[in-house]
Amino acid sequence: MSVPHGFLGFALRRALGALVTLLAISVLVYLVFYAAPGDVAQITCGPRCSPAQVQQVAQQLRLDDPLYVRYLHFLQGLFAGHDYSTGTSAEHCPAPCLGLSYQSDQQVTRLILAKLPVTASLALGAMALWLLLGVSAGVLAVWRRGRLEERVLTGITLAGWATPVFVIGLLLMVLVCGQLRWLPFPQYVPFTDDPEQWAWNLLLPWLSLALIEAAKYARLTRAAMLETLAEDHVRTFRAYGVGERAIVRRHALRGAVGPLIALNANDLGSLFGGAVLTESLFGLPGIGRELVHAVNVVDLPVVVGMVLLTGFFVVLASAVADVLYAVADRRTVLS
Amino acid sequence: MVSEVAEAGTGLVLAPASGARQFWRRLRAQRAALVAAGAVALLVLVALAAPLLTALEGQSPTTYHPGLVDSARGGVPVGALGGIGADHWLGVEPQTGRDLFARLVYGARVSLGVALAATLVQVGLGVLIGIAAGLGNRWVDQALSRFTDVVVALPLMVMSLALLAVVPAGFPRPVLVASVIGLIGWGSIARIVRASTLALKQLDHVAAARLSGWGSWRIARRELLPALGAPVITYAALLVPVNISAEAALSFLGAGVKPPTPSWGQMLTSANVWYQAAPQYLLLPAGLLFVTVLALTVLGDGVRRALDPRAASRLGVGTGRRKEARA
Numbered sequence: 307m308s309v310p311h312g313f314l315g316f317a318l319r320r321a322l323g324a325l326v327t328l329l330a331i332s333v334l335v336y337l338v339f340y341a342a343p344g345d346v347a348q349i350t351c352g353p354r355c356s357p358a359q360v361q362q363v364a365q366q367l368r369l370d371d372p373l374y375v376r377y378l379h380f381l382q383g384l385f386a387g388h389d390y391s392t393g394t395s396a397e398h399c400p401a402p403c404l405g406l407s408y409q410s411d412q413q414v415t416r417l418i419l420a421k422l423p424v425t426a427s428l429a430l431g432a433m434a435l436w437l438l439l440g441v442s443a444g445v446l447a448v449w450r451r452g453r454l455e456e457r458v459l460t461g462i463t464l465a466g467w468a469t470p471v472f473v474i475g476l477l478l479m480v481l482v483c484g485q486l487r488w489l490p491f492p493q494y495v496p497f498t499d500d501p502e503q504w505a506w507n508l509l510l511p512w513l514s515l516a517l518i519e520a521a522k523y524a525r526l527t528r529a530a531m532l533e534t535l536a537e538d539h540v541r542t543f544r545a546y547g548v549g550e551r552a553i554v555r556r557h558a559l560r561g562a563v564g565p566l567i568a569l570n571a572n573d574l575g576s577l578f579g580g581a582v583l584t585e586s587l588f589g590l591p592g593i594g595r596e597l598v599h600a601v602n603v604v605d606l607p608v609v610v611g612m613v614l615l616t617g618f619f620v621v622l623a624s625a626v627a628d629v630l631y632a633v634a635d636r637r638t639v640l641s
Numbered sequence: 642m643v644s645e646v647a648e649a650g651t652g653l654v655l656a657p658a659s660g661a662r663q664f665w666r667r668l669r670a671q672r673a674a675l676v677a678a679g680a681v682a683l684l685v686l687v688a689l690a691a692p693l694l695t696a697l698e699g700q701s702p703t704t705y706h707p708g709l710v711d712s713a714r715g716g717v718p719v720g721a722l723g724g725i726g727a728d729h730w731l732g733v734e735p736q737t738g739r740d741l742f743a744r745l746v747y748g749a750r751v752s753l754g755v756a757l758a759a760t761l762v763q764v765g766l767g768v769l770i771g772i773a774a775g776l777g778n779r780w781v782d783q784a785l786s787r788f789t790d791v792v793v794a795l796p797l798m799v800m801s802l803a804l805l806a807v808v809p810a811g812f813p814r815p816v817l818v819a820s821v822i823g824l825i826g827w828g829s830i831a832r833i834v835r836a837s838t839l840a841l842k843q844l845d846h847v848a849a850a851r852l853s854g855w856g857s858w859r860i861a862r863r864e865l866l867p868a869l870g871a872p873v874i875t876y877a878a879l880l881v882p883v884n885i886s887a888e889a890a891l892s893f894l895g896a897g898v899k900p901p902t903p904s905w906g907q908m909l910t911s912a913n914v915w916y917q918a919a920p921q922y923l924l925l926p927a928g929l930l931f932v933t934v935l936a937l938t939v940l941g942d943g944v945r946r947a948l949d950p951r952a953a954s955r956l957g958v959g960t961g962r963r964k965e966a967r968a
Contacts, residue, residue, distance in 0.1 A: 330791045339807060468935040470886040472893050473927045476909060480916045480923060582798045583890055597799060598894055601806035609803045613795070620794045 317629050324625040331617040332384070336377050339610050367408070380405065404611035409603055414611040417596065424494055424592035427504065428511055428584065429577040435516035437570065440523025444562070447524065448531045449554055459524065466521030472583045475514035479588070482510060492588045511588045515581065519573060526569055527562045534561030564634045568627040575623025576616065667947035674943025680936035688749040695743040698730055702747040703901045706738030723919030734908075735915045735922060744903035745925055751904045752933065755819045756884035762823025763830055763884075764877050768869065770827070771834025772861050775842065786835065793828035797887060800825050805896045818897045822887050830876055837872050841865055871948045878941035882934040889930055905930050 347364035355363070368376055382388070383403035390397045390406060397413075399406070404414035447459045483491045492510055495503040534540060535558050543553055582594035589595070593612060600608035668674055687694065695701060709724055710716045716736035718724035723732035723741075731742040774785035801821045808817060841847050847864045855863075889906030891897030898904040905926040912923035 327787070327790055327794060330787065331794060334791060335795075339803065464939065465931075465935060468882060468938045469931055470889055470906075470934065472890060472906075472909065473930055476913055476923070477927060480913055484913075484916060576796050582802060582894065586894055594799075597802065598896075601802055601896065604806060606807075609806070613799055613803055616796045616799045617794050620796060624794075 313632065316632060320625050320628055324621045327621050328618060331621070332381070332614055333377065335610055335613050335617070336380060337373065339606055339613075340376065341373060404614070405607035407600075407605055407608050409600075409605045409608075414607050417608060418593060418611060418615055421591065421593045421596050422578075423496065424590055425578060425581065425585070425594065427497060427508060428515070428581055428590060428592060429574060431505075431508055431512040432515035432519065432577070433570065433574055435512050436519040436523055437566075439516060440520035441527050441562075441566065443520065443524035444527025444531065445554070445559065447528045448535070448558065451532075463521045463524045466517055467525070469518060470583075471514055471518045472587050474517055475511070475584060475587045478510055478514055492590070494590050508590075511584050511590060514587075515577075515584050522569065522573075523566065526565055527559075530562035530565050531558040534558045537561075564631050567630045567634055571623040571627035571630065572620070575619040575621075578616075578619040578623075664947050668943055671943045671946060673939050674946075677936040677939035677943065680932060681940055684749055684933055684936070685753060687746055688753050691746045691750050694746050695740075698728075698740070698742055700729065700740035700743045702739065702743035702903050704739065706733060706740075709733045709738040710736060717915070717918040723921055725921075731925065732919055732921055735911075735919055741922065741925070744908065745905070745929065748903045748905045748908065748926065749929070749933075751815055751898050751902060752885055752888060752930075755815050755822070755888045755898070756881050758816070758819035759822035759826065759884040759888070760877055760880050762820060763827040763880060764873060766823070766827035767830025768834050768866075768873060771831040772838055772865060772869075774831070774835040775838025776857050776861065776865075782835075785831075789828050789831045789835075792825065793832070795825060797822070797825050798890060801887070801891060802894065802896050805891065814898050814902060818888055818891060822884055822891075826880070826884070826887075830873065830880075833872050833876055834869060837869055838865060841868055875941075875945045875948050878944040879938070882937035882941065885930070885934050885937065 347360045347367060347369055364370060368379070371379075383399065383405060385401065387401045387403045388399045388405075390399060399413050399415070402415055404418075406412065407414055407417060410417075443459055443463065447456045447463075450456050450459075479491065482488050489506065489510065492507045495507050497504045531554070535553070540553060540557060543557065578593075581592065582597060584590070585592045585594035586598055593615070597609065597612045599605075600612065668678075709719050709729070710733065711719050718733050718735055718738070720726060723735075724738075725732045729740050729742065731740075731745065733739060734741055734744065770785055770789065774782045774789070777785070801818075804821050804825075805817065808821075841864070842851075847860065850860050850864050888897055888904070889909075892899075892904040892906035893909050895907075895910060898907055900907065908922065908926040909930075912926065916923045
């Protein structure tokens with residue numbers, strides 16, 4: 307695939323825009339959370355701390371500095387890293403440094419990286435399933451348009467669209483693991499330990515997520531294909547006697563590729579930031595569940611780090627989607 | 642996850658004000674939308690009549706009945722089918738023995754109330770910011786549009802979960818949940834309103850108003866708002882079910898509406914432990930959530946078709962969707 311004219315400039319501009327958006331997100335998120343009411347020092351120290359101890363914690367956390375000074379310090383850590391002295395030993399926190407957890411004194415970046423494989427396992431497996439289910443349902447609906455199959459598919463799609471992911475996951479879990487006992491209740495096993503167990507234990511989470519998401523993809527595939535089928539060039543193909551099967555497969559489906567890439571990149575982006583509900587429901591120790599935990603103990607550096615990370619993935623994904631879309635569909639105006 | 646659900650399928654709708662009567666005719670032409678509207682009306686009625694219904698049953702949603710649960714077996718409801726009987730129509734909640742029927746109907750209040758309030762916040766903010774961006778000069782537009790981009794990029798679940806944690810307890814919880822969902826979710830409405838405003842600005846009557854020196858506020862109120870009705874209503878109708886899911890999800894995670902206030906999502910938090918002894922404790926809130934979100938989605942889709950002139954012409958008013966399917 308050759309690169310369209312002006313493509314490099316477009317990609318560069320898009321990347322710059324994404325960077326600016328990310329910086330703005332970091333300002334907003336930092337201000338919102340650190341300016342929020344609630345005595346962070348008291349919460350971090352615990353309920354039995356004396357006022358002197360609370361004072362000490364506040365000093366340690368630099369809570370007495372003005373907000374913008376703390377933000378700039380945070381930003382410095384993000385781009386240049388920090389050196390922390392934790393009592394006896396000095397600790398280096400390398401470049402994308404998101405600070406230290408109030409609770410465990412661990413580096414937030416490391417904490418997140420440790421959870422990323424779980425979330426990635428969940429997201430990528432579910433993606434494979436939802437693309438398979440969603441696109442084939444969409445193609446089938448177009449292929450069988452006007453018949454019973456299309457109406458049934460449309461109904462199922464609507465139901466999938468409307469169900470919250472934790473409801474379908476809960477029902478699936480109770481049915482498959484509780485009543486039928488086909489599978490044990492999911493328990494995360496790392497891929498590197500045992501790939502087979504990894505897959506079996508992730509099957510239900512993948513399925514729950516995929517069933518919900520597939521509905522969107524089916525709708526999008528169907529709509530995009532129908533739009534292409536209504537276009538003039540398709541009419542010309544028909545007039546030349548090109549078969550319906552070839553038209554649907556070779557031409558209509560191609561028209562759906564661009565929008566599908568865009569939607570998929572966005573979905574994957576927001577999932578990488580933590581599939582909060584799915585992970586909580588199935589007890590998967592990923593980013594989403596870590597966020598719920600951090601929220602419960604008001605561990606602000608972890609919360610801010612995770613929200614930023616999610617924002618990062620979403621912005622990155624939407625930039626990548628735009629670029630891919632431009633490659634897939636030359637008609638896109640590069641501006 | 643929830644936030645994107647409504648984003649697909651809503652093109653920019655710029656219908657000339659076609660009148661309420663035409664809208665109703667087009668909506669009535671869709672059988673699915675009618676059924677959905679009936680279901681929604683029933684749910685709203687139940688939510689409004691919650692005190693009446695529970696009085697009829699003679700129970701309250703917050704009264705504990707320790708005698709009705711077997712504490713020796715971990716709090717399983719006493720009696721068959723999770724304690725269903727003349728006093729407790731749908732049985733009682735495990736562990737606490739609170740009446741399930743009463744909690745479900747009061748849960749409808751929370752679910753619909755929070756979603757509606759959140760939608761109003763989203764529409765209010767979205768329309769205000771969208772019009773300001775569309776009417777303002779280049780710099781205002783740039784600033785507001787980039788701000789909207791930032792807000793849209795914030796994931797609804799992650800952000801509201803985090804926000805709900807830092808707000809001190811003691812604030813009325815349902816109000817808080819509604820405002821948080823509202824404050825995070827206005828971005829897409831603002832985008833649609835801005836786009837519509839930019840398109841409307843080109844029209845003669847708006848241009849004439851600007852030339853005759855009307856202020857922005859007057860133009861917005863007199864010339865823009867009436868024309869913005871269709872796209873905003875379309876989008877808002879599709880936001881309500883998304884907000885229902887969001888509230889349920891937050892309450893499910895323990896960050897939303899907290900006990901003793903009942904909420905469907907919150908009931909599901911511990912339902913998987915009790916599904917054998919009291920299956921209705923899992924199935925009823927799950928089923929109600931499903932039906933509510935489905936009905937609101939179908940209704941929202943129907944509203945979109947009724948307001949969108951392109952969809953309506955395909956619909957063939959009076960003949961329903963069968964005509965479209967056969968063609």
